[in-house]
Amino acid sequence: MTEHSIDIAALRREYTRGGLRRADLTAEPMALFEQWLKQACAAQLPDATAMSVGTVDADGQPYQRLVLLKHFDSEGMVFYTNLGSRKATHLAHNPRISLHFPWHALERQVLVLGRAERLSVIEVMKYFHSRPRDSQIGAWVSRQSSRISARGVLESKFLELKQKFAQGEVPLPSFWGGYRVTINAMEFWQGGEHRLHDRFLYRREEGGWHIDRLAP
Template sequence: MTDSDNLQQIAHLRREYTRGGLRRKDLPEQPLDLFEHWLRQACDAQLPDPTAMSVATVDENGQPYQRIVLLKHYDRQGMVFYTNLGSRKAHQLENNPRISLLFPWHMLERQVMVLGRVEKLSALEVMKYFHSRPRDSQIGAWVSRQSSRISARGVLESKFLELKQKFQQGEIPLPSFWGGFRIKIDAMEFWQGGEHRLHDRFIYQRDGEGWKIDRLAP
């Protein structure tokens, strides 16, 4: 099969979206209420990693980067994830706090996009979550200087075993280079697949103390 044949096959991959629609009359006033409903349905459907989200940041040259991160908490204050503060995404967020998230719930023919700005979590919030993690995950946070170059996987494995021995007894301390971010939400867009590519898209945008809701063309 030639490259041209492969491209032709990809170009013709499509299917109808038939799981249901989304109507303006059914939307709650608060976007997080709809997000919570959809997330619960994603969990009930036993989708793999329903809290996985693509996190997009931009470097100092305007180059976008994306990676998958797990959502760990959300409420009216925003959405929370944790990371190594020396990582590429953390450095980029220090220079440009604007961020975009995407929850790709393909099996339900849905996706949710979030636009906002980040703020660092307090040391108390970070410590509380860190010590709720499995012990090996806490050690893993110490092992990885995220985004730094390493010669081989064996470097990580050796360091993990070394630190597991070191922290064999007692509480594992919180690394100074590990923390988290809260996304203060400016907008949320909900996408529900529809037949004949007539998808339903609604965007919530902050409007004073409330939210302005608009339907978008698919």
Template sequence: MIEHSINIADLRREYIRGGLRRADLTAEPMDLFGQWFKQVCTAHLPEATAMSVGTVDDNNQPYQRLVLLKHFDRQCMIFYTNLSSRKSSHLAHRPRISLHFPWHALERQVLVLGLAEKLSVMDVKKYFYSRPRDSQISAWVSHQSSRIYSRGFLEGKFMELKNKFAHGKVPLPSFWGGYRVIIDAMEFWQGREHRLHDRFLYQRINGGWKIERLAP
């Protein structure tokens, strides 16, 4: 047993910032997401776009990692990554995906379930060249999820490529891309007192959205 001075079982607080009623819901889930996201940005929460991305490998082992959301509309959410990464390997065989936004400071969570599909090279290139130049170079440096022997290796490779690409445009790596998550379901969670939280689930059915309240 791990010994520590903090009784984790006693760490708790009440959620009192507000509630979520059916009257607050929008017909389209992404409209409600947009409202909540605007409030997150207004509140100046750090890493407002950070989301936990869940995938599953061929042995049914789930994995999660934080990735930054780069675009959303009524149909999808978009993120970018190395196409040789662990998550990309999983999605190549099992394209079902979950996204989770943990907006703790506002006592809110949003869960997204959907299907991930690769973006076109044109879409990827447009975003790639909107990134800072050093970020473009770092995309070449890191073969994400591969084993490396030291941080010095990364830093040395970065300087090598920075010199190599010193003049002219940084080319788009063939192994770097992005995913569009086509949304099938979204759940909105608002913390409430006494753990009687508000939860509403949107499920896409026959081109529309079925909305149900869930027990906390």
């Protein structure tokens, strides 16, 4: 085995920013998520809305990638993507999905389990036209997850489309859309001293949410 200059087994620290107690919990998870997200934004964490999206392919191989959360409410959490992407292909045959928010600086994590449903064209169009114009053009450039020979292919295509759409509104690509994740379970993790972390799991049940404390 190759020797490494960094002894990663020895890297550790204490989690001391505070605990999470049952008295701190809200009746439903989205209210607590909103509190934590506001605190992450107030702390100016880089990409506070970034979440790891987990999907599974037809062979059962899990995949993860970082995606930005763009909306949330009592109906679920929303993100947008190319509908020809790897994640979209996975969700077409298996809509079960996991989301993970890693707020390391606050010693917090949030895990979401649910099902992804395609957004309507009206919802997608409303968001698409709220994006910066170059981002709208960028959505046209890439067949996400397909193989390309070089970055120059993307850059030349972007310039070509920027000229093509120089006048008027950038149309919504037919291959670009979004998903709403309806939530079945949500876990809140707060780091604790001596590795005695606090974990609470909300599970959707008939009539409301059931909350369990989990061992760290």
